[in-house]
Amino acid sequence: MRELTEDLIRNSFVNCSKGEAKRLAVPRDLAEQPWEDLDFLGWRDPGAPDRCYLVAEHGGELIGVTLRLAPRQTGSMRRSMCSLCLTTHPSSGVALMSARKARRTGSEADSVGEYICTDLACSLYVRGKKKAEPGGRLEESLTTEEKIERTTARLSAFLDKLFV
Structure with a gap:
Protein backbone atom coordinates (compact mmCIF):
# COMPACT_ATOMS: atom_id res chain seq x y z
CA MET A 1 0.00 0.00 0.00
CA ARG A 2 1.22 3.50 -0.70
CA TRP A 35 3.26 0.64 4.34
CA GLU A 36 5.09 -1.93 2.18
CA ASP A 37 3.52 -4.72 4.26
CA LEU A 38 -0.04 -3.35 4.36
CA ASP A 39 -2.89 -4.28 2.05
CA PHE A 40 -5.08 -1.82 3.95
CA LEU A 41 -4.76 0.59 6.86
CA GLY A 42 -7.00 -0.39 9.73
CA TRP A 43 -7.27 1.02 13.23
CA ARG A 44 -9.49 1.17 16.29
CA ASP A 45 -10.82 4.45 17.64
CA PRO A 46 -9.17 4.98 21.05
CA GLY A 47 -12.12 7.10 22.22
CA ALA A 48 -14.85 4.72 21.07
CA PRO A 49 -14.03 1.03 21.56
CA ASP A 50 -16.88 -0.13 19.30
CA ARG A 51 -15.67 1.93 16.34
CA CYS A 52 -12.87 1.20 13.88
CA TYR A 53 -11.81 2.29 10.42
CA LEU A 54 -10.40 0.70 7.30
CA VAL A 55 -8.82 2.44 4.29
CA ALA A 56 -7.84 0.50 1.16
CA GLU A 57 -7.19 0.98 -2.51
CA HIS A 58 -10.20 -0.44 -4.32
CA GLY A 59 -11.14 -0.14 -7.97
CA GLY A 60 -8.42 2.44 -8.56
CA GLU A 61 -9.64 4.65 -5.72
CA LEU A 62 -8.82 5.08 -2.07
CA ILE A 63 -11.86 3.89 -0.11
CA GLY A 64 -12.32 4.49 3.61
CA VAL A 65 -15.08 2.87 5.65
CA THR A 66 -16.25 3.26 9.21
CA LEU A 67 -16.96 -0.01 10.98
CA ARG A 68 -18.85 -0.91 14.16
CA LEU A 69 -17.93 -3.87 16.29
CA ALA A 70 -20.81 -6.06 17.40
CA PRO A 71 -21.11 -6.41 21.18
CA ARG A 72 -18.94 -9.23 22.46
CA GLN A 73 -20.48 -12.29 23.98
CA THR A 74 -18.90 -12.93 27.34
CA GLY A 75 -18.01 -16.32 28.72
CA SER A 76 -17.18 -17.89 25.37
CA MET A 77 -13.87 -19.74 25.16
CA ARG A 78 -14.19 -20.64 21.49
CA ARG A 79 -11.84 -19.56 18.73
CA SER A 80 -12.99 -17.56 15.73
CA MET A 81 -11.56 -17.12 12.25
CA CYS A 82 -11.12 -13.83 10.41
CA SER A 83 -12.98 -13.93 7.10
CA LEU A 84 -10.29 -11.80 5.40
CA CYS A 85 -6.97 -13.39 6.36
CA LEU A 86 -8.21 -16.74 7.77
CA THR A 87 -6.28 -16.30 11.03
CA THR A 88 -7.94 -17.82 14.09
CA HIS A 89 -7.94 -16.06 17.44
CA PRO A 90 -9.51 -16.55 20.85
CA SER A 91 -13.05 -15.19 20.89
CA SER A 92 -11.91 -11.64 21.66
CA GLY A 93 -9.50 -11.56 18.68
CA VAL A 94 -12.16 -11.67 15.95
CA ALA A 95 -15.35 -9.64 15.90
CA LEU A 96 -18.27 -9.04 13.61
CA MET A 97 -17.67 -5.63 12.08
CA SER A 98 -20.44 -3.94 10.18
CA ALA A 99 -20.30 -1.02 7.79
CA ARG A 100 -23.12 1.16 6.53
CA LYS A 101 -23.52 0.94 2.78
CA ALA A 102 -22.08 3.82 0.80
CA ARG A 103 -25.19 4.30 -1.32
CA ARG A 104 -28.43 3.46 0.36
CA THR A 105 -30.94 1.75 -1.90
CA GLY A 106 -33.90 1.99 0.43
CA SER A 107 -33.83 -1.73 1.13
CA GLU A 108 -33.66 -3.25 4.59
CA ALA A 109 -30.06 -4.31 4.04
CA ASP A 110 -28.35 -0.99 4.62
CA SER A 111 -25.20 -2.46 6.18
CA VAL A 112 -22.85 -5.37 5.58
CA GLY A 113 -20.63 -7.23 7.98
CA GLU A 114 -17.63 -9.53 8.15
CA TYR A 115 -15.75 -11.29 10.91
CA ILE A 116 -12.39 -9.49 11.03
CA CYS A 117 -9.33 -9.52 13.32
CA THR A 118 -10.09 -6.96 16.03
CA ASP A 119 -6.61 -5.46 15.74
CA LEU A 120 -7.08 -5.12 11.95
CA ALA A 121 -3.57 -6.53 11.40
CA CYS A 122 -4.60 -9.06 8.73
CA SER A 123 -1.83 -7.95 6.35
CA LEU A 124 0.82 -8.57 9.00
CA TYR A 125 -0.58 -12.00 9.99
CA VAL A 126 -0.60 -13.16 6.36
CA ARG A 127 3.02 -12.09 5.89
CA GLY A 128 4.17 -13.58 9.21
CA LYS A 129 5.19 -10.10 10.46
CA LYS A 130 2.82 -10.43 13.41
CA LYS A 131 2.43 -13.76 15.09
CA ALA A 132 -0.97 -15.17 15.91
CA GLU A 133 -1.35 -17.23 19.04
CA PRO A 134 -0.31 -20.90 18.72
CA GLY A 135 -2.67 -22.57 16.28
CA GLY A 136 -3.74 -19.18 14.91
CA ARG A 137 -2.49 -19.76 11.38
CA LEU A 138 -3.44 -22.96 9.62
CA GLU A 139 -0.68 -24.75 7.76
CA GLU A 140 -1.23 -24.11 4.06
CA SER A 141 0.59 -25.00 0.90
CA LEU A 142 -0.05 -21.52 -0.54
CA THR A 143 2.83 -19.10 -0.94
CA THR A 144 2.80 -15.82 0.96
CA GLU A 145 1.97 -14.04 -2.29
CA GLU A 146 -1.05 -16.33 -2.84
CA LYS A 147 -2.23 -15.68 0.72
CA ILE A 148 -1.92 -11.94 0.13
CA GLU A 149 -3.91 -12.25 -3.11
CA ARG A 150 -6.62 -14.23 -1.30
CA THR A 151 -6.83 -11.67 1.50
CA THR A 152 -7.04 -8.72 -0.88
CA ALA A 153 -9.69 -10.53 -2.95
CA ARG A 154 -11.78 -11.13 0.19
CA LEU A 155 -11.35 -7.48 1.21
CA SER A 156 -12.35 -6.36 -2.28
CA ALA A 157 -15.48 -8.53 -2.15
CA PHE A 158 -16.41 -6.99 1.21
CA LEU A 159 -15.90 -3.45 -0.13
CA ASP A 160 -17.93 -4.28 -3.27
CA LYS A 161 -20.89 -5.09 -1.01
CA LEU A 162 -20.87 -1.50 0.27
CA PHE A 163 -21.87 -0.21 -3.15
CA VAL A 164 -24.67 -2.67 -3.96
Whole structure:
Protein backbone atom coordinates (compact mmCIF):
# COMPACT_ATOMS: atom_id res chain seq x y z
CA MET A 1 0.00 0.00 0.00
CA ARG A 2 1.22 3.50 -0.70
CA GLU A 3 1.91 5.85 2.19
CA LEU A 4 -1.17 7.86 3.19
CA THR A 5 -1.56 11.31 4.68
CA GLU A 6 -4.24 12.42 7.09
CA ASP A 7 -5.97 14.43 4.35
CA LEU A 8 -6.02 11.46 1.96
CA ILE A 9 -7.47 9.29 4.70
CA ARG A 10 -10.19 11.77 5.73
CA ASN A 11 -11.22 12.37 2.09
CA SER A 12 -11.50 8.63 1.35
CA PHE A 13 -14.51 7.79 3.53
CA VAL A 14 -17.57 6.69 1.60
CA ASN A 15 -20.03 5.66 4.32
CA CYS A 16 -20.05 8.67 6.64
CA SER A 17 -20.58 12.40 6.32
CA LYS A 18 -17.71 14.79 5.63
CA GLY A 19 -18.18 16.15 9.14
CA GLU A 20 -17.84 12.67 10.66
CA ALA A 21 -14.74 12.03 8.56
CA LYS A 22 -13.25 15.31 9.74
CA ARG A 23 -13.81 14.37 13.41
CA LEU A 24 -12.67 10.75 13.38
CA ALA A 25 -9.44 9.79 15.14
CA VAL A 26 -6.71 9.22 12.53
CA PRO A 27 -3.64 7.28 13.72
CA ARG A 28 -0.89 9.61 14.93
CA ASP A 29 1.85 7.22 13.82
CA LEU A 30 1.25 7.34 10.05
CA ALA A 31 4.96 7.90 9.36
CA GLU A 32 5.84 4.69 11.27
CA GLN A 33 3.32 2.43 9.53
CA PRO A 34 4.83 -0.55 7.63
CA TRP A 35 3.26 0.64 4.34
CA GLU A 36 5.09 -1.93 2.18
CA ASP A 37 3.52 -4.72 4.26
CA LEU A 38 -0.04 -3.35 4.36
CA ASP A 39 -2.89 -4.28 2.05
CA PHE A 40 -5.08 -1.82 3.95
CA LEU A 41 -4.76 0.59 6.86
CA GLY A 42 -7.00 -0.39 9.73
CA TRP A 43 -7.27 1.02 13.23
CA ARG A 44 -9.49 1.17 16.29
CA ASP A 45 -10.82 4.45 17.64
CA PRO A 46 -9.17 4.98 21.05
CA GLY A 47 -12.12 7.10 22.22
CA ALA A 48 -14.85 4.72 21.07
CA PRO A 49 -14.03 1.03 21.56
CA ASP A 50 -16.88 -0.13 19.30
CA ARG A 51 -15.67 1.93 16.34
CA CYS A 52 -12.87 1.20 13.88
CA TYR A 53 -11.81 2.29 10.42
CA LEU A 54 -10.40 0.70 7.30
CA VAL A 55 -8.82 2.44 4.29
CA ALA A 56 -7.84 0.50 1.16
CA GLU A 57 -7.19 0.98 -2.51
CA HIS A 58 -10.20 -0.44 -4.32
CA GLY A 59 -11.14 -0.14 -7.97
CA GLY A 60 -8.42 2.44 -8.56
CA GLU A 61 -9.64 4.65 -5.72
CA LEU A 62 -8.82 5.08 -2.07
CA ILE A 63 -11.86 3.89 -0.11
CA GLY A 64 -12.32 4.49 3.61
CA VAL A 65 -15.08 2.87 5.65
CA THR A 66 -16.25 3.26 9.21
CA LEU A 67 -16.96 -0.01 10.98
CA ARG A 68 -18.85 -0.91 14.16
CA LEU A 69 -17.93 -3.87 16.29
CA ALA A 70 -20.81 -6.06 17.40
CA PRO A 71 -21.11 -6.41 21.18
CA ARG A 72 -18.94 -9.23 22.46
CA GLN A 73 -20.48 -12.29 23.98
CA THR A 74 -18.90 -12.93 27.34
CA GLY A 75 -18.01 -16.32 28.72
CA SER A 76 -17.18 -17.89 25.37
CA MET A 77 -13.87 -19.74 25.16
CA ARG A 78 -14.19 -20.64 21.49
CA ARG A 79 -11.84 -19.56 18.73
CA SER A 80 -12.99 -17.56 15.73
CA MET A 81 -11.56 -17.12 12.25
CA CYS A 82 -11.12 -13.83 10.41
CA SER A 83 -12.98 -13.93 7.10
CA LEU A 84 -10.29 -11.80 5.40
CA CYS A 85 -6.97 -13.39 6.36
CA LEU A 86 -8.21 -16.74 7.77
CA THR A 87 -6.28 -16.30 11.03
CA THR A 88 -7.94 -17.82 14.09
CA HIS A 89 -7.94 -16.06 17.44
CA PRO A 90 -9.51 -16.55 20.85
CA SER A 91 -13.05 -15.19 20.89
CA SER A 92 -11.91 -11.64 21.66
CA GLY A 93 -9.50 -11.56 18.68
CA VAL A 94 -12.16 -11.67 15.95
CA ALA A 95 -15.35 -9.64 15.90
CA LEU A 96 -18.27 -9.04 13.61
CA MET A 97 -17.67 -5.63 12.08
CA SER A 98 -20.44 -3.94 10.18
CA ALA A 99 -20.30 -1.02 7.79
CA ARG A 100 -23.12 1.16 6.53
CA LYS A 101 -23.52 0.94 2.78
CA ALA A 102 -22.08 3.82 0.80
CA ARG A 103 -25.19 4.30 -1.32
CA ARG A 104 -28.43 3.46 0.36
CA THR A 105 -30.94 1.75 -1.90
CA GLY A 106 -33.90 1.99 0.43
CA SER A 107 -33.83 -1.73 1.13
CA GLU A 108 -33.66 -3.25 4.59
CA ALA A 109 -30.06 -4.31 4.04
CA ASP A 110 -28.35 -0.99 4.62
CA SER A 111 -25.20 -2.46 6.18
CA VAL A 112 -22.85 -5.37 5.58
CA GLY A 113 -20.63 -7.23 7.98
CA GLU A 114 -17.63 -9.53 8.15
CA TYR A 115 -15.75 -11.29 10.91
CA ILE A 116 -12.39 -9.49 11.03
CA CYS A 117 -9.33 -9.52 13.32
CA THR A 118 -10.09 -6.96 16.03
CA ASP A 119 -6.61 -5.46 15.74
CA LEU A 120 -7.08 -5.12 11.95
CA ALA A 121 -3.57 -6.53 11.40
CA CYS A 122 -4.60 -9.06 8.73
CA SER A 123 -1.83 -7.95 6.35
CA LEU A 124 0.82 -8.57 9.00
CA TYR A 125 -0.58 -12.00 9.99
CA VAL A 126 -0.60 -13.16 6.36
CA ARG A 127 3.02 -12.09 5.89
CA GLY A 128 4.17 -13.58 9.21
CA LYS A 129 5.19 -10.10 10.46
CA LYS A 130 2.82 -10.43 13.41
CA LYS A 131 2.43 -13.76 15.09
CA ALA A 132 -0.97 -15.17 15.91
CA GLU A 133 -1.35 -17.23 19.04
CA PRO A 134 -0.31 -20.90 18.72
CA GLY A 135 -2.67 -22.57 16.28
CA GLY A 136 -3.74 -19.18 14.91
CA ARG A 137 -2.49 -19.76 11.38
CA LEU A 138 -3.44 -22.96 9.62
CA GLU A 139 -0.68 -24.75 7.76
CA GLU A 140 -1.23 -24.11 4.06
CA SER A 141 0.59 -25.00 0.90
CA LEU A 142 -0.05 -21.52 -0.54
CA THR A 143 2.83 -19.10 -0.94
CA THR A 144 2.80 -15.82 0.96
CA GLU A 145 1.97 -14.04 -2.29
CA GLU A 146 -1.05 -16.33 -2.84
CA LYS A 147 -2.23 -15.68 0.72
CA ILE A 148 -1.92 -11.94 0.13
CA GLU A 149 -3.91 -12.25 -3.11
CA ARG A 150 -6.62 -14.23 -1.30
CA THR A 151 -6.83 -11.67 1.50
CA THR A 152 -7.04 -8.72 -0.88
CA ALA A 153 -9.69 -10.53 -2.95
CA ARG A 154 -11.78 -11.13 0.19
CA LEU A 155 -11.35 -7.48 1.21
CA SER A 156 -12.35 -6.36 -2.28
CA ALA A 157 -15.48 -8.53 -2.15
CA PHE A 158 -16.41 -6.99 1.21
CA LEU A 159 -15.90 -3.45 -0.13
CA ASP A 160 -17.93 -4.28 -3.27
CA LYS A 161 -20.89 -5.09 -1.01
CA LEU A 162 -20.87 -1.50 0.27
CA PHE A 163 -21.87 -0.21 -3.15
CA VAL A 164 -24.67 -2.67 -3.96
